[in-house]
Amino acid sequence: MRYHDTRSVFYQIFESLPRQGPGCAGATKNVFSLLPPLPDDAKILDVGCGSGTQTRDLAGLTTGTIMAVDNHQPFLDILNARSGEAGLQGRIWTVNASMAALPFEPGQFDLIWSEGAIFIVGFELGLSLWKPFLKKGGYMVVSDAAWFVPNPPQELMEWWEKKGYVPKTEDQLREQVDKAGLRLIAKYRLPEAGWWENYHVPMLARIDELRKTHGADPARAALLDSFVEEAKTYQKYKRYQGYTFFIMQLP
Ligand SMILES: C[S@@+](CC[C@H](N)C(=O)[O-])C[C@H]1O[C@@H](n2cnc3c(N)ncnc32)[C@H](O)[C@@H]1O
Incomplete structure (x- = not known):
């Protein structure tokens, strides 16, 4: 597979x-409501923000500024x-940086938020890499893939193994929260709409569109197929796995 070719299609999706x-x-709103009130001038860090739908949602839920x-x-x-179109300039600042080497002074954020991105460095490492940037008493909220049952089907385990990332159970992730020295306030499972209407439906529509230009190229078609398979796997196994938000505090 020619990596540079498929990479450009990945980003076209x-x-x-x-x-x-x-x-x-x-979900962003429900999870945010589980936190105690933040200061009016709260400093928030959104890690792995992507094109920032949740960043703008967070801006609507707070009065502070978001990096x-x-x-x-x-x-x-x-x-x-x-952000400009929504009149949020001055509230949201973007920074091009690696989540593994955040370019900030320690101890400055009231809240660190990260939806669906901590898997890139791994849950345990992500917590310990980001924790130093919290103020004492500050909060961290992350969502990550988790098993909802202790013994998920073998076929599903193998599917994840092929992808190179095997989720942990919520209890195992909770142990990692304790190990990182963070206090768990609450957990929240992403509802199905967060997978289907808001993610897989637009993704599948985009894949159909891209097949017209890329479908004849085997490597590109295989990449498109892999996302269709991901959506089907979620639908088939959704009672065993999903995304769980962990809402935590630095004591
Ligand atoms: C699965 S997406 C989640 C995006 C967004 N939070 C959302 O829920 O829509 C993961 C994001 O992490 C970013 N990313 C990947 N590796 C990264 C790294 N090493 N440092 C910072 N961001 C990274 C990707 O560009 C992508 O936007």
Whole structure:
């Protein structure tokens, strides 16, 4: 497979989608409501923000400022354009940086938020890499893939293994929260709408469109097929797995 070819198709799918991972405004709002009130001038960090649908939702739920970090500049350009249209300039700032080496002074954020992106560095490492940037008493909210049952079907485990990322159970993730020295306030499972209407439906429509130009190229067609398979796998196994938000505090 020619990596550079498929990489451009990958971004042709995701740059045009409202979200780059499973999520929905209702979940962002419900999870945010589980936090105690933040200061009026709260400083918030959104890690792996993508084109920032949840960043703009967060801006609507708070009065503070949000530093939105991603390492793909076109996503940040889309976020800047949409923030401008929504009159949010001055509230949302974008930073092109690696989530593994955040370019901030320690101890400055009231809230660190990350939807569907911590898997890139891994849940355990992500918590320990980002925790130093919280103020004492500050909050961290992340969503990640999790098993909802202790023994998921073998076929599903193998599917994840092929993708190179095997989820943990919610209890195992909870242990990692404790190990990172964070206090778990609550957990929240992303509802099905966050997978289907808000993520897979627009993604599948975009894939149909891209098949017209890329379907004849085997490597590109295989990439498109892999996303269709992902959506089907979610539908088939949704009672065993999903995304769970962990709402945490630095004591
Ligand atoms: C699955 S998407 C989630 C995006 C967004 N939070 C959402 O829910 O729609 C993961 C994001 O992490 C970004 N990303 C990948 N590797 C990264 C890294 N090393 N540092 C910063 N961002 C990264 C990608 O560009 C992408 O926007």
